[in-house]
């Protein structure tokens with residue numbers, strides 16, 4: 001790593017310092033330097049380069065890759081629900097926040113046309129479509145898009161932002177759900193995405209929230225799966241740089257009803273790679289489908305009550321209040 005590489009934050013141009021010298025990578029036998037920007041306080045991994053082959057390994061093993069296996073469960077589970085969005089919004093605050101925002105806009109009289117960038121297996125796009133939204137899902141993984149089309153229909157395609165721009169279709173809302181942290185060049189990507197927005201269009205971004213872990217060094221996926229760990233300051237810099245106003249979503253209602261345990265952060269140096277050098281999963285873990293009875297409990301909200309009671313009895317520390325381990329933010333161009 002040259003001095004110059006280390007010192008430039010590619011988000012805001014600020015100076016950075018080295019936080020961790022040799023952090024383990026997502027794949028065995030690789031190490032990364034974790035840097036922290038002194039201006040926007042974002043952390044990033046060096047070398048700041050995506051590894052496309054890695055996503056091939058993850059999708060091939062998605063059933064059992066810890067962390068990603070839940071997406072596989074969601075992808076099948078939404079097929080068993082009459083109102084799949086009702087299921088998804090209970091699983092993670094990001095789906096809850098995005099869905100609530102879009103529904104509020106719709107209730108105000110404007111049904112937004114929606115694009116989900118980085119839709120992966122497509123279950124969230126599908127759930128929004130079933131809720132009545134006009135929505136398209138795109139991803140650069142042809143493997144994931146083929147799966148989505150086979151299971152949910154034709155509203156998906158393998159496309160880059162350049163492909164979409166060439167078509168001149170504009171969208172009222174563009175969702176980037178836990179996507180920006182994977183990108184070497186966040187600024188370039190955001191600039192292109194903004195060009196796809198209609199006049200009052202909005203970019204809805206969710207990403208792991210560094211501000212929620214003030215003492216941790218990298219409480220997010222190991223690089224190069226996640227290359228960035230952004231906090232609220234970094235999001236403000238991002239909005240300013242692209243001449244956008246920024247609104248952080250408030251998770252209070254979500255955390256009141258859905259239990260999110262607040263776990264102790266782990267120093268990145270002591271974490272273990274997820275894949276071996278050949279791309280096989282080191283400690284695979286499958287998440288079976290919910291099953292009929294659990295689905296009923298989930299549908300009626302009984303599971304939420306059980307989780308809450310159990311959390312209260314065990315004295316588990318939960319997330320509370322407006323902000324949590326995920327940021328959800330809306331960016332709108334200033335005029």
Ligand SMILES: [Zn+2]
Pocket residue numbers: 009010011012013014037038039040041042
């Ligand atoms: Zn910065």
